[in-house]
Amino acid sequence: MSSNQKIVNAVAEYLDHISKVLPDDVVKALTRLRAEEKNKAALSVYDTMFRNMELAEELGKPLCQDTGIVQFKVVCGQDHPAIGEIGESLKEAVIKATKEAPLRPNCIETFDEINTGDNTGTGAPTIWWDIEPGRSDLEIYVYLAGGGCSLPGIAKVFMPGQGYEVIAPFAAERVTEMGLNACPPLFVGVGIGNSIETAAMNSKLALMRDIDSSNDNPNVAALEKELEEKLNYIGIGPQGLGGSSSVMGVNIVNTVRHPATLAVAVSFGCWCHRRGVISFDKDLNYSSKTHTKFAK
Ligand code: SF4
The missing domain is CATH 3.30.1330 (60s Ribosomal Protein L30; Chain: A;)
Incomplete structure:
Protein backbone atom coordinates (compact mmCIF):
# COMPACT_ATOMS: atom_id res chain seq x y z
CA MET A 1 0.00 0.00 0.00
CA LEU A 22 -14.74 11.32 23.28
CA PRO A 23 -11.09 11.75 24.27
CA ASP A 24 -10.04 10.31 27.64
CA ASP A 25 -9.54 13.75 29.28
CA VAL A 26 -13.06 14.91 28.33
CA VAL A 27 -14.64 11.74 29.74
CA LYS A 28 -12.60 12.25 32.92
CA ALA A 29 -13.70 15.91 33.21
CA LEU A 30 -17.39 15.05 32.66
CA THR A 31 -17.13 12.23 35.24
CA ARG A 32 -15.68 14.68 37.77
CA LEU A 33 -18.33 17.34 37.11
CA ARG A 34 -21.14 14.80 37.42
CA ALA A 35 -19.70 13.55 40.75
CA GLU A 36 -19.55 17.14 42.07
CA GLU A 37 -23.02 18.14 40.80
CA LYS A 38 -25.71 18.89 43.43
CA ASN A 39 -28.59 20.00 41.20
CA LYS A 40 -31.02 17.14 40.36
CA ALA A 41 -31.97 18.45 36.91
CA ALA A 42 -28.29 18.90 36.07
CA LEU A 43 -27.54 15.34 37.24
CA SER A 44 -30.20 14.02 34.90
CA VAL A 45 -28.62 15.96 31.99
CA TYR A 46 -25.22 14.45 32.81
CA ASP A 47 -26.84 10.98 32.91
CA THR A 48 -28.25 11.62 29.43
CA MET A 49 -24.81 12.69 28.17
CA PHE A 50 -23.24 9.47 29.49
CA ARG A 51 -26.06 7.40 27.95
CA ASN A 52 -25.45 9.28 24.68
CA MET A 53 -21.77 8.27 24.86
CA GLU A 54 -22.65 4.59 25.48
CA LEU A 55 -25.14 4.51 22.61
CA ALA A 56 -22.79 6.24 20.17
CA GLU A 57 -20.23 3.48 20.74
CA GLU A 58 -22.74 0.63 20.85
CA LEU A 59 -24.61 1.69 17.72
CA GLY A 60 -21.64 3.16 15.87
CA LYS A 61 -23.37 6.54 15.46
CA PRO A 62 -21.88 10.03 15.86
CA GLY A 147 -21.30 25.33 14.37
CA GLY A 148 -22.52 26.10 17.90
CA CYS A 149 -19.25 25.73 19.75
CA SER A 150 -15.72 26.41 18.54
CA LEU A 151 -16.47 28.00 15.15
CA PRO A 152 -18.22 31.13 16.51
CA GLY A 153 -15.27 32.31 18.62
CA ILE A 154 -14.46 35.97 19.17
CA ALA A 155 -11.34 38.13 19.27
CA LYS A 156 -10.60 41.73 20.19
CA VAL A 157 -7.49 43.88 20.42
CA PHE A 158 -7.27 45.84 23.68
CA MET A 159 -4.93 48.68 24.65
CA PRO A 160 -2.21 47.23 26.88
CA GLY A 161 -2.88 50.08 29.34
CA GLN A 162 -6.12 48.28 30.17
CA GLY A 163 -3.98 45.55 31.73
CA TYR A 164 -4.35 41.78 31.80
CA GLU A 165 -7.39 42.39 34.02
CA VAL A 166 -9.47 42.78 30.82
CA ILE A 167 -9.15 39.07 30.04
CA ALA A 168 -11.45 37.68 32.76
CA PRO A 169 -14.48 39.96 32.10
CA PHE A 170 -14.03 39.56 28.32
CA ALA A 171 -14.09 35.75 28.66
CA ALA A 172 -16.98 35.81 31.15
CA GLU A 173 -19.07 38.07 28.88
CA ARG A 174 -18.50 35.77 25.90
CA VAL A 175 -19.39 32.70 27.98
CA THR A 176 -22.68 34.22 29.11
CA GLU A 177 -23.45 35.63 25.65
CA MET A 178 -22.48 32.68 23.44
CA GLY A 179 -21.93 29.78 25.81
CA LEU A 180 -25.53 28.61 25.97
CA ASN A 181 -25.50 27.82 22.25
CA ALA A 182 -22.41 25.72 22.75
CA CYS A 183 -23.93 22.90 24.83
CA PRO A 184 -22.19 23.34 28.21
CA PRO A 185 -20.24 22.33 30.22
CA LEU A 186 -17.77 24.22 28.09
CA PHE A 187 -14.07 23.88 27.56
CA VAL A 188 -12.76 27.42 27.18
CA GLY A 189 -9.71 28.22 25.07
CA VAL A 190 -8.25 31.70 25.54
CA GLY A 191 -5.62 32.98 23.12
CA ILE A 192 -3.41 35.97 23.86
CA GLY A 193 -1.18 37.59 21.26
CA ASN A 194 -0.36 40.70 19.27
CA SER A 195 -3.14 40.66 16.66
CA ILE A 196 -6.59 39.26 16.00
CA GLU A 197 -5.23 36.31 14.02
CA THR A 198 -2.49 35.29 16.46
CA ALA A 199 -4.91 35.47 19.39
CA ALA A 200 -7.56 33.52 17.44
CA MET A 201 -5.10 30.78 16.49
CA ASN A 202 -3.83 30.60 20.06
CA SER A 203 -7.39 30.15 21.33
CA LYS A 204 -7.81 27.16 18.99
CA LEU A 205 -4.46 25.70 20.08
CA ALA A 206 -5.65 26.10 23.69
CA LEU A 207 -8.60 23.83 22.85
CA MET A 208 -6.23 21.23 21.42
CA ARG A 209 -4.31 20.96 24.70
CA ASP A 210 -5.40 18.44 27.36
CA ILE A 211 -8.04 19.74 29.75
CA ASP A 212 -5.85 18.73 32.71
CA SER A 213 -2.77 20.58 31.42
CA SER A 214 -1.52 23.96 32.69
CA ASN A 215 0.33 26.78 30.98
CA ASP A 216 4.10 26.62 31.62
CA ASN A 217 4.15 30.24 32.84
CA PRO A 218 2.98 30.23 36.50
CA ASN A 219 1.24 33.63 36.10
CA VAL A 220 -0.77 32.33 33.17
CA ALA A 221 -1.48 29.01 34.93
CA ALA A 222 -2.85 31.02 37.88
CA LEU A 223 -5.09 32.98 35.47
CA GLU A 224 -6.37 29.69 34.00
CA LYS A 225 -7.40 28.57 37.50
CA GLU A 226 -8.89 31.96 38.36
CA LEU A 227 -10.97 32.00 35.16
CA GLU A 228 -12.17 28.44 35.76
CA GLU A 229 -13.33 29.35 39.29
CA LYS A 230 -15.03 32.56 38.15
CA LEU A 231 -16.81 30.89 35.23
CA ASN A 232 -17.95 28.01 37.44
CA TYR A 233 -19.32 30.56 39.92
CA ILE A 234 -21.81 31.64 37.20
CA GLY A 235 -23.29 28.09 37.44
CA ILE A 236 -24.48 27.67 33.85
CA GLY A 237 -24.72 23.90 34.35
CA PRO A 238 -24.96 21.18 31.70
CA GLN A 239 -26.91 22.32 28.62
CA GLY A 240 -27.31 25.74 30.31
CA LEU A 241 -30.04 24.57 32.69
CA GLY A 242 -28.16 25.63 35.84
CA GLY A 243 -25.83 23.61 38.03
CA SER A 244 -22.71 23.58 40.14
CA SER A 245 -20.32 24.36 37.28
CA SER A 246 -20.06 25.94 33.83
CA VAL A 247 -16.80 24.63 32.43
CA MET A 248 -14.71 21.48 32.18
CA GLY A 249 -11.62 23.68 32.20
CA VAL A 250 -9.88 26.78 30.86
CA ASN A 251 -6.66 26.69 28.84
CA ILE A 252 -4.67 29.74 27.79
CA VAL A 253 -2.08 29.83 25.02
CA ASN A 254 -0.06 33.05 24.85
CA THR A 255 2.55 34.49 22.53
CA VAL A 256 4.23 37.91 22.50
CA ARG A 257 2.31 41.16 22.15
CA HIS A 258 3.29 44.45 20.53
CA PRO A 259 3.94 47.32 23.00
CA ALA A 260 0.72 48.91 21.72
CA THR A 261 -1.56 45.83 21.56
CA LEU A 262 -3.02 43.11 23.73
CA ALA A 263 -5.12 40.79 21.57
CA VAL A 264 -7.47 38.35 23.29
CA ALA A 265 -9.57 35.61 21.68
CA VAL A 266 -12.03 33.13 23.18
CA SER A 267 -13.11 29.83 21.60
CA PHE A 268 -15.34 27.18 23.17
CA GLY A 269 -15.41 23.44 23.09
CA CYS A 270 -18.76 21.90 24.04
CA TRP A 271 -19.33 18.86 26.29
CA CYS A 272 -18.96 16.80 23.10
CA HIS A 273 -15.41 18.09 22.55
S1 SF4 B 1 -23.04 19.06 21.29
FE1 SF4 B 1 -21.48 20.50 20.47
S2 SF4 B 1 -21.41 20.06 18.29
FE2 SF4 B 1 -23.32 19.17 19.07
S3 SF4 B 1 -24.89 20.75 18.78
FE3 SF4 B 1 -24.05 21.02 20.85
S4 SF4 B 1 -22.43 22.55 20.58
FE4 SF4 B 1 -22.89 21.73 18.55
Whole structure:
Protein backbone atom coordinates (compact mmCIF):
# COMPACT_ATOMS: atom_id res chain seq x y z
CA MET A 1 0.00 0.00 0.00
CA SER A 2 1.35 3.48 -0.84
CA SER A 3 2.20 5.85 2.05
CA ASN A 4 -0.56 8.14 0.80
CA GLN A 5 -3.14 5.36 1.10
CA LYS A 6 -1.88 4.36 4.57
CA ILE A 7 -2.39 7.92 5.85
CA VAL A 8 -5.78 8.21 4.14
CA ASN A 9 -7.02 4.98 5.74
CA ALA A 10 -5.62 5.73 9.20
CA VAL A 11 -6.93 9.31 9.34
CA ALA A 12 -10.36 8.33 7.94
CA GLU A 13 -10.60 5.61 10.59
CA TYR A 14 -9.54 8.12 13.24
CA LEU A 15 -12.13 10.69 12.12
CA ASP A 16 -14.77 7.96 12.37
CA HIS A 17 -13.54 7.09 15.87
CA ILE A 18 -13.43 10.62 17.27
CA SER A 19 -16.91 11.37 15.94
CA LYS A 20 -18.17 8.52 18.16
CA VAL A 21 -15.80 8.34 21.14
CA LEU A 22 -14.74 11.32 23.28
CA PRO A 23 -11.09 11.75 24.27
CA ASP A 24 -10.04 10.31 27.64
CA ASP A 25 -9.54 13.75 29.28
CA VAL A 26 -13.06 14.91 28.33
CA VAL A 27 -14.64 11.74 29.74
CA LYS A 28 -12.60 12.25 32.92
CA ALA A 29 -13.70 15.91 33.21
CA LEU A 30 -17.39 15.05 32.66
CA THR A 31 -17.13 12.23 35.24
CA ARG A 32 -15.68 14.68 37.77
CA LEU A 33 -18.33 17.34 37.11
CA ARG A 34 -21.14 14.80 37.42
CA ALA A 35 -19.70 13.55 40.75
CA GLU A 36 -19.55 17.14 42.07
CA GLU A 37 -23.02 18.14 40.80
CA LYS A 38 -25.71 18.89 43.43
CA ASN A 39 -28.59 20.00 41.20
CA LYS A 40 -31.02 17.14 40.36
CA ALA A 41 -31.97 18.45 36.91
CA ALA A 42 -28.29 18.90 36.07
CA LEU A 43 -27.54 15.34 37.24
CA SER A 44 -30.20 14.02 34.90
CA VAL A 45 -28.62 15.96 31.99
CA TYR A 46 -25.22 14.45 32.81
CA ASP A 47 -26.84 10.98 32.91
CA THR A 48 -28.25 11.62 29.43
CA MET A 49 -24.81 12.69 28.17
CA PHE A 50 -23.24 9.47 29.49
CA ARG A 51 -26.06 7.40 27.95
CA ASN A 52 -25.45 9.28 24.68
CA MET A 53 -21.77 8.27 24.86
CA GLU A 54 -22.65 4.59 25.48
CA LEU A 55 -25.14 4.51 22.61
CA ALA A 56 -22.79 6.24 20.17
CA GLU A 57 -20.23 3.48 20.74
CA GLU A 58 -22.74 0.63 20.85
CA LEU A 59 -24.61 1.69 17.72
CA GLY A 60 -21.64 3.16 15.87
CA LYS A 61 -23.37 6.54 15.46
CA PRO A 62 -21.88 10.03 15.86
CA LEU A 63 -22.11 11.56 19.35
CA CYS A 64 -23.83 14.62 17.86
CA GLN A 65 -25.60 15.30 14.57
CA ASP A 66 -23.25 18.25 13.94
CA THR A 67 -20.01 16.45 13.14
CA GLY A 68 -18.51 19.85 12.39
CA ILE A 69 -15.97 21.17 9.95
CA VAL A 70 -12.76 19.15 9.96
CA GLN A 71 -9.67 21.07 11.07
CA PHE A 72 -6.13 19.68 11.22
CA LYS A 73 -2.95 20.96 12.75
CA VAL A 74 -0.06 19.02 11.27
CA VAL A 75 3.20 18.90 13.17
CA CYS A 76 5.51 17.21 10.69
CA GLY A 77 9.13 16.31 11.16
CA GLN A 78 11.18 17.75 8.31
CA ASP A 79 12.57 14.25 7.64
CA HIS A 80 9.23 12.42 7.54
CA PRO A 81 9.20 10.42 4.29
CA ALA A 82 5.54 11.25 3.50
CA ILE A 83 5.86 15.02 3.99
CA GLY A 84 4.91 15.88 0.41
CA GLU A 85 1.74 13.78 0.40
CA ILE A 86 0.13 14.76 3.68
CA GLY A 87 -2.09 17.61 2.46
CA GLU A 88 -3.68 15.54 -0.30
CA SER A 89 -3.98 12.49 2.00
CA LEU A 90 -5.90 14.51 4.60
CA LYS A 91 -8.35 15.73 1.98
CA GLU A 92 -8.94 12.18 0.75
CA ALA A 93 -9.34 10.99 4.35
CA VAL A 94 -12.08 13.58 4.96
CA ILE A 95 -13.95 12.47 1.83
CA LYS A 96 -13.65 8.80 2.85
CA ALA A 97 -14.77 9.44 6.46
CA THR A 98 -17.69 11.60 5.30
CA LYS A 99 -18.99 8.62 3.31
CA GLU A 100 -18.11 5.82 5.67
CA ALA A 101 -18.42 7.14 9.26
CA PRO A 102 -20.57 8.96 8.10
CA LEU A 103 -19.92 12.63 8.87
CA ARG A 104 -22.56 15.24 8.09
CA PRO A 105 -21.55 17.34 5.05
CA ASN A 106 -21.08 20.83 6.52
CA CYS A 107 -19.06 22.76 3.93
CA ILE A 108 -21.03 25.46 2.14
CA GLU A 109 -19.20 27.33 -0.62
CA THR A 110 -19.62 30.95 0.44
CA PHE A 111 -21.70 33.16 -1.91
CA ASP A 112 -22.46 30.16 -4.17
CA GLU A 113 -24.45 28.64 -1.27
CA ILE A 114 -23.74 25.10 -2.43
CA ASN A 115 -23.05 22.27 0.02
CA THR A 116 -20.04 20.47 -1.44
CA GLY A 117 -21.39 17.18 -0.04
CA ASP A 118 -18.06 15.72 1.09
CA ASN A 119 -16.72 18.17 3.73
CA THR A 120 -14.05 19.51 1.38
CA GLY A 121 -14.11 22.67 -0.74
CA THR A 122 -12.30 25.97 -1.08
CA GLY A 123 -9.86 25.99 1.86
CA ALA A 124 -11.39 22.85 3.37
CA PRO A 125 -10.36 20.84 5.23
CA THR A 126 -8.54 23.48 7.23
CA ILE A 127 -4.86 22.54 7.61
CA TRP A 128 -2.37 24.45 9.75
CA TRP A 129 1.26 23.39 9.43
CA ASP A 130 4.33 23.28 11.66
CA ILE A 131 7.47 21.78 10.09
CA GLU A 132 9.85 20.58 12.81
CA PRO A 133 13.56 20.36 11.98
CA GLY A 134 15.48 17.30 13.20
CA ARG A 135 12.36 15.12 13.57
CA SER A 136 11.06 12.28 11.43
CA ASP A 137 7.70 11.68 13.11
CA LEU A 138 4.30 13.13 12.28
CA GLU A 139 1.56 14.32 14.65
CA ILE A 140 -1.86 15.26 13.32
CA TYR A 141 -4.16 17.16 15.66
CA VAL A 142 -7.72 16.63 14.53
CA TYR A 143 -10.67 18.81 15.48
CA LEU A 144 -14.33 18.43 14.56
CA ALA A 145 -15.44 22.03 14.98
CA GLY A 146 -19.18 22.38 15.48
CA GLY A 147 -21.30 25.33 14.37
CA GLY A 148 -22.52 26.10 17.90
CA CYS A 149 -19.25 25.73 19.75
CA SER A 150 -15.72 26.41 18.54
CA LEU A 151 -16.47 28.00 15.15
CA PRO A 152 -18.22 31.13 16.51
CA GLY A 153 -15.27 32.31 18.62
CA ILE A 154 -14.46 35.97 19.17
CA ALA A 155 -11.34 38.13 19.27
CA LYS A 156 -10.60 41.73 20.19
CA VAL A 157 -7.49 43.88 20.42
CA PHE A 158 -7.27 45.84 23.68
CA MET A 159 -4.93 48.68 24.65
CA PRO A 160 -2.21 47.23 26.88
CA GLY A 161 -2.88 50.08 29.34
CA GLN A 162 -6.12 48.28 30.17
CA GLY A 163 -3.98 45.55 31.73
CA TYR A 164 -4.35 41.78 31.80
CA GLU A 165 -7.39 42.39 34.02
CA VAL A 166 -9.47 42.78 30.82
CA ILE A 167 -9.15 39.07 30.04
CA ALA A 168 -11.45 37.68 32.76
CA PRO A 169 -14.48 39.96 32.10
CA PHE A 170 -14.03 39.56 28.32
CA ALA A 171 -14.09 35.75 28.66
CA ALA A 172 -16.98 35.81 31.15
CA GLU A 173 -19.07 38.07 28.88
CA ARG A 174 -18.50 35.77 25.90
CA VAL A 175 -19.39 32.70 27.98
CA THR A 176 -22.68 34.22 29.11
CA GLU A 177 -23.45 35.63 25.65
CA MET A 178 -22.48 32.68 23.44
CA GLY A 179 -21.93 29.78 25.81
CA LEU A 180 -25.53 28.61 25.97
CA ASN A 181 -25.50 27.82 22.25
CA ALA A 182 -22.41 25.72 22.75
CA CYS A 183 -23.93 22.90 24.83
CA PRO A 184 -22.19 23.34 28.21
CA PRO A 185 -20.24 22.33 30.22
CA LEU A 186 -17.77 24.22 28.09
CA PHE A 187 -14.07 23.88 27.56
CA VAL A 188 -12.76 27.42 27.18
CA GLY A 189 -9.71 28.22 25.07
CA VAL A 190 -8.25 31.70 25.54
CA GLY A 191 -5.62 32.98 23.12
CA ILE A 192 -3.41 35.97 23.86
CA GLY A 193 -1.18 37.59 21.26
CA ASN A 194 -0.36 40.70 19.27
CA SER A 195 -3.14 40.66 16.66
CA ILE A 196 -6.59 39.26 16.00
CA GLU A 197 -5.23 36.31 14.02
CA THR A 198 -2.49 35.29 16.46
CA ALA A 199 -4.91 35.47 19.39
CA ALA A 200 -7.56 33.52 17.44
CA MET A 201 -5.10 30.78 16.49
CA ASN A 202 -3.83 30.60 20.06
CA SER A 203 -7.39 30.15 21.33
CA LYS A 204 -7.81 27.16 18.99
CA LEU A 205 -4.46 25.70 20.08
CA ALA A 206 -5.65 26.10 23.69
CA LEU A 207 -8.60 23.83 22.85
CA MET A 208 -6.23 21.23 21.42
CA ARG A 209 -4.31 20.96 24.70
CA ASP A 210 -5.40 18.44 27.36
CA ILE A 211 -8.04 19.74 29.75
CA ASP A 212 -5.85 18.73 32.71
CA SER A 213 -2.77 20.58 31.42
CA SER A 214 -1.52 23.96 32.69
CA ASN A 215 0.33 26.78 30.98
CA ASP A 216 4.10 26.62 31.62
CA ASN A 217 4.15 30.24 32.84
CA PRO A 218 2.98 30.23 36.50
CA ASN A 219 1.24 33.63 36.10
CA VAL A 220 -0.77 32.33 33.17
CA ALA A 221 -1.48 29.01 34.93
CA ALA A 222 -2.85 31.02 37.88
CA LEU A 223 -5.09 32.98 35.47
CA GLU A 224 -6.37 29.69 34.00
CA LYS A 225 -7.40 28.57 37.50
CA GLU A 226 -8.89 31.96 38.36
CA LEU A 227 -10.97 32.00 35.16
CA GLU A 228 -12.17 28.44 35.76
CA GLU A 229 -13.33 29.35 39.29
CA LYS A 230 -15.03 32.56 38.15
CA LEU A 231 -16.81 30.89 35.23
CA ASN A 232 -17.95 28.01 37.44
CA TYR A 233 -19.32 30.56 39.92
CA ILE A 234 -21.81 31.64 37.20
CA GLY A 235 -23.29 28.09 37.44
CA ILE A 236 -24.48 27.67 33.85
CA GLY A 237 -24.72 23.90 34.35
CA PRO A 238 -24.96 21.18 31.70
CA GLN A 239 -26.91 22.32 28.62
CA GLY A 240 -27.31 25.74 30.31
CA LEU A 241 -30.04 24.57 32.69
CA GLY A 242 -28.16 25.63 35.84
CA GLY A 243 -25.83 23.61 38.03
CA SER A 244 -22.71 23.58 40.14
CA SER A 245 -20.32 24.36 37.28
CA SER A 246 -20.06 25.94 33.83
CA VAL A 247 -16.80 24.63 32.43
CA MET A 248 -14.71 21.48 32.18
CA GLY A 249 -11.62 23.68 32.20
CA VAL A 250 -9.88 26.78 30.86
CA ASN A 251 -6.66 26.69 28.84
CA ILE A 252 -4.67 29.74 27.79
CA VAL A 253 -2.08 29.83 25.02
CA ASN A 254 -0.06 33.05 24.85
CA THR A 255 2.55 34.49 22.53
CA VAL A 256 4.23 37.91 22.50
CA ARG A 257 2.31 41.16 22.15
CA HIS A 258 3.29 44.45 20.53
CA PRO A 259 3.94 47.32 23.00
CA ALA A 260 0.72 48.91 21.72
CA THR A 261 -1.56 45.83 21.56
CA LEU A 262 -3.02 43.11 23.73
CA ALA A 263 -5.12 40.79 21.57
CA VAL A 264 -7.47 38.35 23.29
CA ALA A 265 -9.57 35.61 21.68
CA VAL A 266 -12.03 33.13 23.18
CA SER A 267 -13.11 29.83 21.60
CA PHE A 268 -15.34 27.18 23.17
CA GLY A 269 -15.41 23.44 23.09
CA CYS A 270 -18.76 21.90 24.04
CA TRP A 271 -19.33 18.86 26.29
CA CYS A 272 -18.96 16.80 23.10
CA HIS A 273 -15.41 18.09 22.55
CA ARG A 274 -14.24 16.00 19.61
CA ARG A 275 -10.56 16.54 19.22
CA GLY A 276 -7.59 14.23 19.28
CA VAL A 277 -4.10 13.59 18.06
CA ILE A 278 -2.93 10.72 15.89
CA SER A 279 0.83 10.15 15.77
CA PHE A 280 2.78 8.35 13.05
CA ASP A 281 6.38 7.16 13.08
CA LYS A 282 8.49 7.28 9.93
CA ASP A 283 7.20 3.82 8.92
CA LEU A 284 3.61 5.09 9.32
CA ASN A 285 2.81 2.97 12.40
CA TYR A 286 0.27 5.00 14.31
CA SER A 287 -1.42 5.45 17.69
CA SER A 288 -3.38 8.09 19.60
CA LYS A 289 -2.40 9.38 23.03
CA THR A 290 -5.77 11.15 23.46
CA HIS A 291 -7.97 8.12 22.68
CA THR A 292 -6.84 4.93 24.41
CA LYS A 293 -9.76 3.03 22.84
CA PHE A 294 -8.19 3.71 19.43
CA ALA A 295 -5.69 0.88 19.99
CA LYS A 296 -3.75 -0.39 16.99
S1 SF4 B 1 -22.43 22.55 20.58
FE1 SF4 B 1 -21.48 20.50 20.47
S2 SF4 B 1 -23.04 19.06 21.29
FE2 SF4 B 1 -24.05 21.02 20.85
S3 SF4 B 1 -24.89 20.75 18.78
FE3 SF4 B 1 -22.89 21.73 18.55
S4 SF4 B 1 -21.41 20.06 18.29
FE4 SF4 B 1 -23.32 19.17 19.07
